[in-house]
Amino acid sequence: MVTTSREPAGLLKNGQQSRRPTGWRRAVLLYRRDILGMIGITGLLMLAVLGILAPVIAEYPGSYGSFEAINVGPSREYWFGTDELGRGIFDQTIFGIRSSFYVAAIATVIATLVGILVGMLSGFFSGLVGEIFTSLIDVFLTLPLLPMMILLASVLSPGLTTTALVIGVFAWPATARIVRAEVVRLRNVDYVEAAHVVGVTDTRILSRHILPNAAPPIFINLSFVAGSAIIAEAGLAFLGLGNPTNWSWGTVLSHAQSSGRFLDSWWYATFPSLFIAVTVVSLNLFGQAMNEVLNPRVGK
């Protein structure tokens, strides 16, 4: 809650002339009225707490578990059941929060930075430069994402940071398109033209005048990028492109697939998948609520 409520305040400090009369207090109030948004943020916070408390509430899954409990369904002792080596799925899923959130965070930061850069270059410059970067966005929006990530991941050494990098370098087009639309809209606004006339450099106009005003949609988009990063990580790991020793949700699912007990031990894949679904839905609800709050064009 704290980070979200501070965000609009930060924007105001950056010199934005507020169209929202009472700033971030109003944003918090608006957000708290949004039931779905509150559900989303509660879900995310709960996951974060579980992830932080992982060493307390779960046991780090080793290379083998208990030999007396192999392929056991959910029980009081093993809440989410066990795998073919007797390791608890609960432990794997809870420690998976850390890895999956780590991948999502890094991938989102990379994708957003690249997206902002490409989007600004394509939107701000008319002529050849703008044309080239706009085509680049269109090209990467069209190409099938997962096969492209698979190709890159297959030549790199597996690991969480590698996976995050692979997702990040290809997940930027959506952000770039949003940034581009904002920059095109702001390019012809009076104060930007005035800055031009006074002789302010392009870099300064972009960083001081355009970027702060384009920030709300970029910020809203973060949660959607993070959601697709979570799903992409799971997909890559499922296809065998993750590092089998890192417990991310994708790794658990990939173990489930390679154990050959995918169909008989339903709990094996179900629990990490449910965590993925809860995370992605929470992120989407959060993003939609932030859109309602921050986007002046979505008035009620």
Place this chain on the structure above:
Amino acid sequence: MAGHAQYIVRRTAQAILTVYVASTLTFFILRLLPGDPTTLFADAMMTPEIRQKLLADFGLDQPIPIQYAKYLFQLVQGNLGVSISQRAPVSSVIADALPWTLLLAGSSLLLTVVISIFLGLVTIFRRGGPTDLIIRASTVTLGALFIPWVALMVMYFFGRQLNWLPIGGATDPQAEGSSEKIVDILRHLILPCLVLTLTNLGPLVLFLRTSMVEIMHDDFIRTARARGLSEKKVILIHAFRNALIPFATVVGLRLGFMVSGAVLTETVFAYPGIGRLIFRSVQQHDYPVLQGAFLMLAITVVFFNLLTDLVYGVLDPRIKYGHDQ
């Protein structure tokens, strides 16, 4: 008509550019591999002379720009190299798998479009009611689910519990006669197609609903209502026809997601398409096949995207190709 011709030329140029970028990308990604392709053959007995000869055979002793030019030249001729695991031309390995992916993704695309139009219209007719809410919530939730898990659940329920349909592969070798074979192929297609369709419905239903809601505020809808047309006619004849045009673009943009989903679906169902091929090639480090598979999927997506855009460019007289209004 000049506008149309220009639109078609620009759109086609864009498609060619996309394929070119995809090919360039694969070339440089494969150069990231540590070592060189001769190490992939993993033959400890290889003498330096043989290795040099292999490098020369593959053209790998030449500078990168020349390798790149040769690579593009071979690509244009349809030469994608040789599969490491199957010792067969990549083009023929892919030619075996591609029809299955096209069948799966194509049938699912058709089904997705039909169902999402139907559900989108239902949400408009029942706007604000519980049906509207249930459809929106369930399609969005389905889209957030991990595709392999949905596949597992569908397999478990329809294949294992009810025993209605086969849960793996694309054909049963025991099927004989052409009619029996067709039925057999369709029976194997149903479950993977269902999974791919269910997980792709959400964005399309929501998009159609949103654009219909916007259109319902337009003046011509008010005019139609004022003329005394029934609500059903207003929605189906006036609003829906106008909503279909932007809908077509979004369907085109979803193709990439569809293909990504097909890769995961095929893996779980052991469906012999490109996705399954990719999964096997990852296990076997068969880079030429991975490269070919990605390029083929990219070309497929670009081609159908172009097709959608051209058809809808012809259908909608208002369309003008341009980046800004």
